[in-house]
Amino acid sequence: MSTRRSLLQGSLAASAAFAATPADTPRAGAPELKLGVASYSFREFQRGAMVRGIKQLGIKYLSVKEMHLPFKSTLEEREKASQQFKTAGLEVTSGGVIYLLKEDEADIRYHFQYAKEAGMPMIIIGPSMKTLPMVERFVKEYNIKAAIHNHGPEDKHFPSCRDALKAIKNMDPRIGVCIDIGHEVRTGNDLVESVALSGSRLLDFHIKDLKVATDRGSQCAVGDGILPIAGMLRQMKKMNYQGNVMLEYEINADDPLPGMQKSFAFLRGVLAGLNA
Numbered sequence: 001m002s003t004r005r006s007l008l009q010g011s012l013a014a015s016a017a018f019a020a021t022p023a024d025t026p027r028a029g030a031p032e033l034k035l036g037v038a039s040y041s042f043r044e045f046q047r048g049a050m051v052r053g054i055k056q057l058g059i060k061y062l063s064v065k066e067m068h069l070p071f072k073s074t075l076e077e078r079e080k081a082s083q084q085f086k087t088a089g090l091e092v093t094s095g096g097v098i099y100l101l102k103e104d105e106a107d108i109r110y111h112f113q114y115a116k117e118a119g120m121p122m123i124i125i126g127p128s129m130k131t132l133p134m135v136e137r138f139v140k141e142y143n144i145k146a147a148i149h150n151h152g153p154e155d156k157h158f159p160s161c162r163d164a165l166k167a168i169k170n171m172d173p174r175i176g177v178c179i180d181i182g183h184e185v186r187t188g189n190d191l192v193e194s195v196a197l198s199g200s201r202l203l204d205f206h207i208k209d210l211k212v213a214t215d216r217g218s219q220c221a222v223g224d225g226i227l228p229i230a231g232m233l234r235q236m237k238k239m240n241y242q243g244n245v246m247l248e249y250e251i252n253a254d255d256p257l258p259g260m261q262k263s264f265a266f267l268r269g270v271l272a273g274l275n276a
Contacts, residue, residue, distance in 0.1 A: 033236060033271055035264065036061030036093060038206060038248040039068045041256055047081065051088045053257060057264060061244050063094040063124065063204070071098075071110075075117050082119040093244050094178075094204055096124030097149045100131050101157075112138045124149050124178045124204060128157045129167060136171050145174045147203040152183030152216065160187040161194050165201055176203035180248070181227060185213045192231045195239070202241060206248040207232075207267070219251050221259040223266030230270050237274060 037059050042050035047068045054062060062085060069081045085092050095118060098111050108131065115123045122145035127135050139146050148164040158164040161177040161184060168175045177198055181191055195202065209225030212218040222229060233245070245267070249260050 032275070033233060033241065034061055034244045035059060035267060035271075036063060036244040036246045037260075038063045038065065038246045040065040041247065041249040041260060043067055044253045047084070051084065051090065053260075054090060055088055056257070057260060059264070060089065060091055061093050061246070062090045063096070063244075063246050064092055064118070064120070065096070066098075069095070069118055071114055073114075078114065078117040085119075092119055092121075093246075094122040094124050094145075094147070095120040096178075097126050098123050099126040100135060101126065101128050103128075103130050103134075105134055108134050108138055112142045112144055115144050116142055121145060122147060122203060126151070126157070132167060132171070132175075136175055139172055139174050143174070145176065145203055147176050147178035149178045149206070150180055150183050150187075152180075152186040155183070160184055160189055161198055162189065165198060168201065173200065176201035178204035178206060180206040180208075181232070182206070182208045182210055182216060182219060182248075182250075185210065185227060186216060191228055192235050195232050195235045199239065202236075202239070202243060204243050205236070205241075205245050207245050208248055208250065209263075221249075221266070222247065222263035223270075224262075229267070230274070233267075233270055234274055 037054050037057065039050055039062060042053055043065065050068055069078065095115055100108050100111060111123065125135065125146050126149055135146055148158055150158050150161050150164060153159055161179045164177045179194060179198065179202065184194055185191055207222060209220050209222045209227050209229065210218045211220050211225045213226060247260060247263055249256050249263065252259055
């Protein structure tokens with residue numbers, strides 16, 4: 001980890017030119033959409049280094065992946081992590097993706113309890129049609145939102161957010177979708193239309209970019225690809241979207257900062273233009 005820490009520190013210095021006022025800082029013309037980070041972007045770094053990286057990005061909102069707070073952690077460990085985030089000025093908006101595929105109420109309850117003890121108001125989930133009714137019961141019991149994450153053509157349960165929307169149309173409004181646009185586009189769906197169709201069920205959003213719409217391996221910094229980033233953000237503002245726009249940067253795992261800084265610089269520029 002020491003080598004990766006050095007790489008992270010070096011990246012912070014190298015990418016300082018991309019530094020900008022945090023999107024959540026109140027100022028004239030500030031973007032209304034809240035930019036955040038899915039901690040999976042820092043999957044090769046321990047929690048402390050991940051926290052420092054996010055602070056250097058000028059970001060407040062955080063979605064926590066299991067490698068930064070294991071499911072098998074104790075209550076004390078969960079509370080310690082939650083306090084670490086708060087001390088750093090980060091707001092945990094969700095945790096996941098958490099796969100809830102076991103048809104076992106005890107297993108699903110365990111993960112909701114994990115979220116509660118870690119201070120997560122929402123979990124990003126990968127359920128099945130059979131486990132969804134159980135998920136709904138625990139959403140009501142714990143008052144924790146659940147957003148179904150789509151995983152593209154390879155996903156036998158919910159390849160597109162549209163599949164999830166059909167499944168939850170009569171369920172509790174606290175159950176919704178987290179659109180991962182890198183997977184959604186590979187289903188052949190129009191991304192702006194998918195955002196619009198989600199409406200109030202859009203609870204979270206994983207943003208990234210691809211150079212080739214059908215190739216998940218063509219991911220690049222946001223703004224360097226072909227996905228309609230501005231169109232989706234414009235649609236969210238039109239909908240008065242209340243959730244977060246979470247960067248999930250899945251490339252350059254050992255040195256993610258330059259690409260993440262570039263992505264946020266682009267996103268802040270787009271949002272500033274939309275607000276103007």
